[in-house]
Amino acid sequence: MKHPKHSCRVWNDRPGTVLFAFLILFTNGTMLAQELGDHQYTSESIQAGLRVYSRECALCHGPAGDLVSGINLARGEFRTASSDDDLRSVITEGRAQGQMPAFALREEELSGVIAYIRAGLDPDGVAVRIGDPVRGKALFEGRGECADCHRVNGVGPRTAPDLSEIGVMRSPVSLQLNLIDPGAAILPINRPVRIVTRNEETITGRRLNEDTYTVQLIDSEERLRSLQKSDLVTYEISDQPSKQPTSLSSDEVADVIGYLLTLRGAP
């Protein structure tokens, strides 16, 4: 019996260092801000927001943003708000019969405090703009072409990962990266694979599991396949996802993120 060559040999030839370089890049918030341009709030805005938050908000919400029941600002858990515009109106209009008073903040103070909340109350964090979920749903199903591959709440194909619970699985930063730079964001297990078996069958799909001798995948026909590596003539794992970076505008990306964050699994 020959030792089956595992896929490591396939991707060893790929420019793996590029992927590693991305990670290093993303561990530095400032560099990330420059890299991603207007898709998010600037670190200056987040810092300004820290000052506003400490002065106006921390008394009731606490330094960690978790002192008001049902609300955790750092984790993005609110009673009603979802988009940044929702937060804007909560802050400027007040809520809960005046328990949350209305604040008269200057525009840069307002956007700063929203940025600070979106950065998870981390002054060194990264804040992502979150748009309108209704517009985002329309973009997801239409021009954004997301629903061509992704399934949500029982509707759509299964070839790409099911997104019904993506709002609890991923942070806004991660969702944004997936949309604008999927090559850097894709999880290794989700990389598209192309296989040719000894029987000359060509299989494309997405892996579900893998070990030294076998690989389990869902193929392009949505069939669950389990293959012995010793039966494979070709086994290629792409370093690029099947999807290119989105061509949506930054406002539209914010809307799609807003929609994705509402996907929190079956009720």
Added chain:
Amino acid sequence: MKKLIKLISSLVFATAFIAPLHAQVSYQRILNAAEEPHNWLTYNGGYMSQRFSLLDQINSDNVGDLELKWVLQNQVFGAWQSNPIVVDGVMYVTERPNSVMAVDAVTGRVFWKYVHTNDERARVCCGANNRGVAVLGDKVFMGTLDANLVALDRINGQRLWQVEVGDVGLAYSVTMAPLAVKDKVIVGVGGGEFGIRGYVAAYYAETGEQAWKTYTIPGPGEPGHDTWQDDDWMYGGAPVWITGSFDVEQNLTFWGVGNPGPDWNNAQRPGDNLYSDSVIALDVDTGEMQWYFQFTPNDPYDYDAVQVPVLADIEWNGTPTKVMMWANRNGYFYVLDRTTGECLVGKPYVRVNWSSGLDENCRPMITPQPDGMPTYPGNQGGTNWYPPSFSPRTGLFYFAAWEDYATIYYSEEQEYEPGRAFLGGGFSVLAPSPGAPTIGIGRTNPINNWTSEVGHGSLKAMDPNTGEEVWEFEQYDVSDSGMLTTATDLLITGGREGYFHVLDATNGELLYYKNLGGQIVMAPVTYMVDGVQYVSIISGNSLFTFALKE
């Protein structure tokens, strides 16, 4: 008629068992363990810790005829790191956290089970692990998570004595299988993540009275104390949590010593921090230190030197030499002269970037990586505590390595608080995309969604003459499995994926594999009863025992 003969012969056998002297596992028997390969008498199969068996019934031609003979299911979930010991048809195996079972090695049925109830203050960094027992005379010995040493009657499982090895309130623990030599039982203490001051201690097997205790961090006035500043030595870690080896000619025991503390902030403990990350040679009668060799001075990476010291007497590049072979967690493979501790050769076996190489004394030339940059090998090391094997037939040293695995460390000031974690920072495993799943300390998920991009396993066969790899056997996931070699040049091991592998020890060719379904985080053992050779291996929560088809 056949049945009657069987009955008569078993009666004869039973009579033999009644005579207590026959049941004794004397020091002489353990010393000459190679003369009774049907037994597996110590954690590492003998004092030299080669994990090499002279049994030859299973070979490369018939290995395909292996079949499952019995399964013993654990009643407690969690990594089952225990290594069985087999004495004359009885297997002694521990179950986490601290139970001992005596098992019929032919059927897997249990004779007795002893349960130790741990003090609720017991604290360990990395799971309620226990790696097995020692036997000596008519006793079985087990260390416990609450830092006790327990002696049991080997025949009926009754507790004979129990002594406190360390202060459970200060997070001392014992997870290793003890080492029994002459009239003593020797253990080391865990707690390197809790600011302990490590030591090795010996107890008289008969009474439990302490014979000696040697600290792994020298106190004021002792040689090496000046490798610490101020009070750092009092909480400096240097635990010993893997069974050592013994060389009868030198009368020395050898022990691998773990990381200094706090783990990741070495700026907080300037100096070499002896004898952390070292091997120490202790006189078996007195505990006096004869020599040491430090692999990783002032370590900020948690590169414990808690590997099994593998001893052999070989022709090293043409000169008869008493060597010690050591694949270290820090990514280097070393061969030492075990009479002096002199380093004969030291070479990297995986990608290493924390140091640019070793100097002529095998001291690392350090190249710390900038903040936020990955360090190779990662926190779990190029290898770890997984017991290696040396085959005198092939002359090769075998162990489980982790390839392409890196960690990003951060450090912070931390004040010591008794019994609390004393880490001085933390780490994350390098992954190809932000937030991607990564390799953990153990494997609890049947799905590998981190993929080999985060690291993968490589079983390596090393030539001690050159320090170079001769061949490797790659695995998709990393492996914490130990090794076993046999007189028929089989190399028997496992892996996190749950595969039981048998390879040709000469060239790494795969001869047999079987999916047992759960992580294999111990080293397989082999033994013989009534003329049948068995191989036992623990996968997940079950102990599987194989033999050839009848």
